[in-house]
């Protein structure tokens with residue numbers, strides 16, 4: 001091993017020890033780790049795994065989604081099949097009924113999900129649909145013993161009060177990428193408007209679920225900017241989606257990251273966000289393939305299970321078996 005590699009191994013050890021003592025990784029250090037040679041990646045992954053164990057033990061966040069309203073979105077997020085601007089490449093339907101949402105929540109509980117997240121397409125629901133959905137969530141809360149999440153676009157104070165009053169405890173609103181790359185993937189709303197909703201969730205005392213999508217064409221530096229922005233915001237849960245190029249979208253021909261790059265991303269995010277839940281989200285099966293279990297031992301401690309918004313997932317039984325075999329406790333609700 002050459003001298004330079006020994007310096008990098010010492011850097012990993014020093015950063016790990018500092019984080020375990022309550023300190024932080026610096027931005028330049030994250031950049032240095034990103035450029036690790038391939039043969040040192042497992043040392044970085046092992047350090048991230050130890051940091052996860054130190055701060056979170058074997059707690060695992062398993063979340064099941066329902067896409068409660070699909071398509072017809074007036075925004076133009078370049079990765080998304082639900083944008084009408086990309087010709088609505090996804091299924092299209094209006095807000096699901098209380099019975100449909102309740103049935104999905106019961107199914108999620110039955111297959112072992114710890115959390116159930118109701119997601120709707122679009123920047124925001126109409127007032128009428130929002131109020132109808134709040135009623136549905138109240139009923140789900142009273143009938144199913146499962147933690148409730150929601151992802152309904154932009155929030156204001158009034159909507160936040162209704163939502164958290166109905167029993168929702170976590171709100172998802174992803175930043176998707178870095179501040180400076182965001183205009184390359186969305187022109188219909190600003191990064192700051194997204195940050196505003198995340199801050200509103202935090203100010204209401206709810207759990208902020210906020211992450212992004214890797215492989216949108218961002219540079220490694222921009223990807224790390226996202227991690228540090230999330231740390232600055234103090235988010236509680238970080239879904240890492242990996243681009244799954246959808247036909248009909250502007251990113252349909254983009255090549256997603258390879259498994260080792262995904263694992264490196266998860267490990268670096270864990271060092272930047274030592275005590276947050278880090279959840280492997282959409283694109284997991286397609287892009288990690290046989291390396292999904294390795295990703296769980298490289299800093300992640302959660303997954304979305306039971307399929308995604310516009311794509312299916314692999315079987316819940318296979319996922320939960322892998323999670324148990326990786327040493328996690330799936331009975332814990334993060």
Ligand code: SF4
Nearest residue numbers: 073075077080083122
């Ligand atoms: S990510 Fe959300 S806001 Fe953006 S196009 Fe898709 S549904 Fe609309």
